[in-house]
Amino acid sequence: MDNFILNNVKLYNRSGKFHIYVKNGNIDKISEEGFTYPNINQFECKGFILFPGIFDVYGKIGNPGETFSSFFSNQMESASAGGVTDILYHPNTVPFIDEPFVVHTLIANAKQFIGPQVYPVGALTKKLKYEKISEMSLLSRAGCLCFGNADVPISNYDVLFNALKYAKSLNLIVIIHPRDFDFSKGRFINEGTKSLRLGLLGNDYLSETIPLTIIIQMIEKLNIKIHFTKISSAKGIYILNSAKSKGLPITYDVSINNLLLNDTIIEDFDTNSNLIPPIRSKNDQATIINELIQYVDVISSDNNTINDEFKVLPFVESTPGATSFEVFFSLLFDFFQTNKFNIDTLIDKVSNNPRKIFNIYDPGIEENTIANFFIFNPDYQWNFSINNVESIAVNSPFKQKKINGKVMFTISKGRITYNKL
Amino acid sequence: MAKNKNTNFISTEFLDKREIKSILESANEIYNARNFSNSLIKNCKDKLIFNLFFEPSTRTRTTFEIAASNLQAKVVNFNIENSSQSKGESLIDTISNLSAMRADCFIIRHKMSGAANLIAKHTPINIGIINAGDGSHAHPTQALVDAFTVSKQFNNFSNLKLAIVGDILHSRVARSQIDVFNKLGIEDIRLIGPETILPKEFEKFGVSIHRNIENGIKDVNVIICLRIQNERMSSMLLPSKKEYFALYGLTEKRIKYCSNDLIVMHPGPINRGVEIDSAVADSAFSMILNQVSYGVAVRMAIINKVLNG
Numbered sequence: 074m075d076n077f078i079l080n081n082v083k084l085y086n087r088s089g090k091f092h093i094y095v096k097n098g099n100i101d102k103i104s105e106e107g108f109t110y111p112n113i114n115q116f117e118c119k120g121f122i123l124f125p126g127i128f129d130v131y132g133k134i135g136n137p138g139e140t141f142s143s144f145f146s147n148q149m150e151s152a153s154a155g156g157v158t159d160i161l162y163h164p165n166t167v168p169f170i171d172e173p174f175v176v177h178t179l180i181a182n183a184k185q186f187i188g189p190q191v192y193p194v195g196a197l198t199k200k201l202k203y204e205k206i207s208e209m210s211l212l213s214r215a216g217c218l219c220f221g222n223a224d225v226p227i228s229n230y231d232v233l234f235n236a237l238k239y240a241k242s243l244n245l246i247v248i249i250h251p252r253d254f255d256f257s258k259g260r261f262i263n264e265g266t267k268s269l270r271l272g273l274l275g276n277d278y279l280s281e282t283i284p285l286t287i288i289i290q291m292i293e294k295l296n297i298k299i300h301f302t303k304i305s306s307a308k309g310i311y312i313l314n315s316a317k318s319k320g321l322p323i324t325y326d327v328s329i330n331n332l333l334l335n336d337t338i339i340e341d342f343d344t345n346s347n348l349i350p351p352i353r354s355k356n357d358q359a360t361i362i363n364e365l366i367q368y369v370d371v372i373s374s375d376n377n378t379i380n381d382e383f384k385v386l387p388f389v390e391s392t393p394g395a396t397s398f399e400v401f402f403s404l405l406f407d408f409f410q411t412n413k414f415n416i417d418t419l420i421d422k423v424s425n426n427p428r429k430i431f432n433i434y435d436p437g438i439e440e441n442t443i444a445n446f447f448i449f450n451p452d453y454q455w456n457f458s459i460n461n462v463e464s465i466a467v468n469s470p471f472k473q474k475k476i477n478g479k480v481m482f483t484i485s486k487g488r489i490t491y492n493k494l
Numbered sequence: 495m496a497k498n499k500n501t502n503f504i505s506t507e508f509l510d511k512r513e514i515k516s517i518l519e520s521a522n523e524i525y526n527a528r529n530f531s532n533s534l535i536k537n538c539k540d541k542l543i544f545n546l547f548f549e550p551s552t553r554t555r556t557t558f559e560i561a562a563s564n565l566q567a568k569v570v571n572f573n574i575e576n577s578s579q580s581k582g583e584s585l586i587d588t589i590s591n592l593s594a595m596r597a598d599c600f601i602i603r604h605k606m607s608g609a610a611n612l613i614a615k616h617t618p619i620n621i622g623i624i625n626a627g628d629g630s631h632a633h634p635t636q637a638l639v640d641a642f643t644v645s646k647q648f649n650n651f652s653n654l655k656l657a658i659v660g661d662i663l664h665s666r667v668a669r670s671q672i673d674v675f676n677k678l679g680i681e682d683i684r685l686i687g688p689e690t691i692l693p694k695e696f697e698k699f700g701v702s703i704h705r706n707i708e709n710g711i712k713d714v715n716v717i718i719c720l721r722i723q724n725e726r727m728s729s730m731l732l733p734s735k736k737e738y739f740a741l742y743g744l745t746e747k748r749i750k751y752c753s754n755d756l757i758v759m760h761p762g763p764i765n766r767g768v769e770i771d772s773a774v775a776d777s778a779f780s781m782i783l784n785q786v787s788y789g790v791a792v793r794m795a796i797i798n799k800v801l802n803g
Binding site: 272389 | 607632
């Protein structure tokens, strides 16, 4: 565990400048006066802001079977460079997270790398095929925090219903990306003028709202708590808000891509815009923004770095996904400031709410708690390119964009995971 | 030489009305010429052109080959079945290798929308790209052939009523035609078909949508029939060819609703008894074979433009 002092740092929720002494990985003292402890690393943080660590509910790092590869460790570094201290690790990996030994291997191997705390999400069904429910009890005991379908399309609602019943009987938390198999097959661009112009099969919002409607009826019947991840359409938002208003135990997140982008940006078949779910229309984006503060519980990074060889292909043959860990908070901070939204609300949506939803201890920024935070320079301007990030590849609709603000330092569970101070 | 819209021919979206008219005028000169002018041939002579057809084609590929031969260019027909692509080589690696052979121009047909755009992005700036049809995206040369065909029959475009009937959703030709005919000033462009292969959103492209063929073709001067492309249908969008013909097939009875100066076009290959009745396809209204003849001249004009800017 690390010992150091941060000088003249701002706290996101308090006025003034502070000096923070971290001793053995814990916040020992927060003071407006400087410390005179000798022989301890001191970092000047004038103009920088300290925020609680990001809990990313949807960001892909790599495969359990690749934990010794440079890709896995690299994406752990990239997450840390984005201020992520905790992350849900979804089961659409090789191998799938549907066997206890995979969970044990993942947890053991993740600990060997510097990076965020990794929380495995067990597969609701074996190999996410919707044929057989998984051994949720054994997987939970092995260390799965919750259970989900990653973003694998739902192909059998009967099996899903049984999986939810089973999860409910074990009092497990479920996270689902609502994506219908038939309505999403081969469709990676929003259905609309853009898809027609480009001659690409459009992904209708029905691919999201059909499973949402069905699963909400399952929730009504079972009273099971479900978090819906990566909601993208206006209709989907309305369906969820209506269900929440009725008091159903529902929470949901939107990804940064659907919050900040719409399909008008897709030019020249740019495969960096090939994402799951697709970037939707201006109207969909406007609805997400309108409902963001009151209804959207969480914002996810949806990081999924793809090697270039899988992106330099015709649009439909390219692999969906975008690199986003390292621009996630910068883009959101800029967006919240531009729209005059309260930054506390941003922290709720990337840090506090995820911890509440998934029952993870929230250390806060208090004395005598474990250090789990990041430091942000709001004035740092940079270009989102491969030379300026830790990530091994940059495939993103934000690629080459000028970015305002940068994470400078991250400490996760008392261990420094990124330091550019 | 900086790569600009003149050295690639990916989509008609990059052409304005003046440029389209210029190509049609060049094609007309070529079509009417008994001997091709020395300057035209001189500029293309011995240029190395690769016909890269990653998808089967008869008319387009052959007319491009004849066009290039007429220009005394050297033509290499890329055989996909015997290529490294069939051994797993990536599209871009194949293109890089062919580029290294000092190609001057790639003519590309590919089943994936955007393939020509992708290749253009990864090709040296001195190599021209002609899109000979990519997925459902664009088929700019065919649209210009069709515009040329219309121009040979009518003095101006502005007063024409034009209908496109068929599988618009999966048609690269229709997308390019809509763009070209809009730019040439046809104000009354009608698309005809059921919702499953003709989404209402096409209205945003400056056309009207008709579900009933008799209403849709009333008083039109030009009908373009599109093939019902079974291989592009990812799901059952139509109950049967028989039902389609009953609802939308172009028959002698139906063309009586049209203007007296009607011409009927089809980019081919035609499915007789599905989108068009033989009696119409072989009638005096039909321009289907004329389109093929004009195709060589138009493609010569386009190759010349791409090679010489």
